[in-house]
Each structure stands twice: as structure tokens, then as C-alpha cells.
Amino acid sequence: MARPREFDEEKVLLLAVERFWEHGYEATSLRDLAQAIGLTTASIYNAFGDKHAFYRKALDFYVERSFGDRVGRFETKPPREAIGAFFNEIIERSLSDTKRKGCMLVNSALEVAPHDDEFQRVVAQVLVQVEAFFKRCVERGQEDGSINRSSNASDMAGTLLGTLLGIRVLARTRPERDLLEGLIRPIFALLEPNHSQTILSHDR
Structure with a gap:
């Protein structure tokens, strides 16, 4: 019979996330983790x-506690409000990040995923889920008239995802409220129901 674990797994994962998040994957050794x-x-x-396996477990834990929790809280809100609440929380978290750790998922995309096929898939799967959340919000908003119907829902979801990633990366070096909020104002202008959009064609 296997012996029961003599530690709190959730607490251990929280501490592991903090260590990996602050120092990155490469700069963190198992000895560092053991001490922390x-x-x-x-x-x-x-x-x-x-x-490698411990980092995967910690990253999964982080994603569920961050993105998974956020979607669970916001998806039931009206579509435009859900998107706004999502970005407002991201900006507030970025501004309160005194150690400038950024987002562990985005950090993984930049540090680990380019050199590791497994983490390429892991990060890509989460980003697809984030994009799908935005697309569902846009589609619901277009159905109820609160979001501009002339915008392609898939394109707008991709734009929202790109803006999210841009905020998370930029905030690590320039955590300035005016700058970060300025990134989302044009996006919300595009979502306005009365916004008229000019489509540029490359087939002229």
C-alpha cells in the first residue's frame, strides 16, 4: 500500500508556482524548489x-487558478461587461505586480515553449481556450446587439487575445495605467454597436 503524502499538495504547488513564476524555468533548480x-x-x-514534470504540474495549477477561475466568474456576465471585467482585472493585476513577474503562461510561451514541443502544445491549448472565451462573448454580444455585428467574431477574438498578450508583456517593463488602458480603448471602440468599420481589400 502506498504511503499517504505527508505534505499539503496544494500548498506545495502554490510555492512552486511562485518560485518558477518569479525566477523562470531555466534559473530554477530542484534544489531551489526544495528550499522554497x-x-x-x-x-x-x-x-x-x-x-520538467513538476513545472508542467505547477503551470497547470496556475492556469486553473488564473484563467480558469476568471472565465468561471465572468462568463455569466453580459458579453461586453465580461470582456471589460476580464481586461480590467488583468490590468489591475499587472499594475499591482511589484516584482514584475508578468503572466506565468506568457512567460512559458516566451522561455520554454520555443524549445519544448510539449510546452508548445500546452501553451497553445490554453491560448486557444482564451480565444474561444473571447469569441463566445463577441458572438453573444452580436446576438443581443451589444457588440458591433459587422466585425468578424473570430477576427475580434484574435485581436482581443493579441491585446491581452501585449498587455502582459508590456507591463513587465512599463506598468503604466495610461499606457495599458490605452491599449484596450481602441478595441472597445471597435466593439461599439454603432461602430462603422472600413474593410481594406488587398485585391484592388
Whole structure:
């Protein structure tokens, strides 16, 4: 019979997320994690596997606690309000990030995913889910008339995703409210029901 774990897994994952999030994947060793968490490297290996596997577990935990939680709270709101609440919370989190850690998922996309096929898939899957959330909001808003119907829902969802990623990266070096809020104002102007959009054609 396997022995029950003698530690709180949720607490360990929270501490692991903080360590990986602040220092990055490459600069964090199992020894660093053991010191931060208060376990031996052998205990970490037995419970979670090597550093790669532990990082995957920590990233999954982070995503569920951040994006998963946010969508759960906002998806039931009216569509424009849901999108606005999503971005307002992201901006507030970015401005209160005194250590400028940014977003662990975005950090993973920049540091780990380019060199690791598994994490390319992991990050891509989450970004697809974020984009799908935006698309559902846009489509619901177009149905109820609160969002401009002339905008393609898929294109707008991609624009919202790109804006989100831009905010998260930019805030690490320039966490300025006017700058970050200025990034979303033009996007919300495009969402306005009475917004007229000029389509540029490359087939002239």
C-alpha cells in the first residue's frame, strides 16, 4: 500500500508556482524548489517527477487558478461587461505586480515553449481556450446587439487575445495605467454597436 503524502499538495504547488513564476524555468533548480517548499529533492521527485514534470504540474495549477477561475466568474456576465471585467482585472493585476513577474503562461510561451514541443502544445491549448472565451462573448454580444455585428467574431477574438498578450508583456517593463488602458480603448471602440468599420481589400 502506498504511503499517504505527508505534505499539503496544494500548498506545495502554490510555492512552486511562485518560485518558477518569479525566477523562470531555466534559473530554477530542484534544489531551489526544495528550499522554497521545505521538502527534499527526493520527495519532490517521488511526488511530482523531474523538474520538467513538476513545472508542467505547477503551470497547470496556475492556469486553473488564473484563467480558469476568471472565465468561471465572468462568463455569466453580459458579453461586453465580461470582456471589460476580464481586461480590467488583468490590468489591475499587472499594475499591482511589484516584482514584475508578468503572466506565468506568457512567460512559458516566451522561455520554454520555443524549445519544448510539449510546452508548445500546452501553451497553445490554453491560448486557444482564451480565444474561444473571447469569441463566445463577441458572438453573444452580436446576438443581443451589444457588440458591433459587422466585425468578424473570430477576427475580434484574435485581436482581443493579441491585446491581452501585449498587455502582459508590456507591463513587465512599463506598468503604466495610461499606457495599458490605452491599449484596450481602441478595441472597445471597435466593439461599439454603432461602430462603422472600413474593410481594406488587398485585391484592388
